[in-house]
Amino acid sequence: MLNNDTLRSIRYMLDLGDVHVVEVMKLSGFPASREQVEPWLRKEDEPGFMEMPDTALAHFLDGLIIHRRGRDESQPPRPVENRVNNNVVLKKLRVAFELKEDDILAIMTEAGFRVSRGEINALFRQPKHTNFRLCGDQFLRNFLKGLTARLRGQ
Numbered sequence: 001m002l003n004n005d006t007l008r009s010i011r012y013m014l015d016l017g018d019v020h021v022v023e024v025m026k027l028s029g030f031p032a033s034r035e036q037v038e039p040w041l042r043k044e045d046e047p048g049f050m051e052m053p054d055t056a057l058a059h060f061l062d063g064l065i066i067h068r069r070g071r072d073e074s075q076p077p078r079p080v081e082n083r084v085n086n087n088v089v090l091k092k093l094r095v096a097f098e099l100k101e102d103d104i105l106a107i108m109t110e111a112g113f114r115v116s117r118g119e120i121n122a123l124f125r126q127p128k129h130t131n132f133r134l135c136g137d138q139f140l141r142n143f144l145k146g147l148t149a150r151l152r153g154q
Helices: 005-016 018-027 033-042 054-069 086-096 101-110 118-123 136-154
Strands: none
Touching: 005 018, 005 033, 005 054, 005 136, 018 033, 018 054, 054 086, 086 136, 101 118, 101 136
């Protein structure tokens, strides 16, 4: 899934304007501007579209955690990921929205995507673990769709 698709989905889910997206990114220390963010929010076939870098999405997701949960001053700031995949996006959204395994299972069921507890656990394991599983685009898309429905009350 393109980083741009993820950003657009989260933006729609939370009803964020361009300025709010910039503010969320700044919470994690990313020097974003509205002019920089606008091309990332366009669709691939629109003129002026630019692909969003992994570090920018990582900063947005870290900023979203700070925005939703507050900054933890007792902990040193975590390093920002240079490579973002669907598993990282899923983990950061789970933290930002304070979701438990049961919540994720319910979200996926509401989205019409059948998944077991074992499959969910495998997505959150460390990559070197024997039971680790990559999160596919279809899973992430359905998760974002279900979370959007839950948050917007649809």
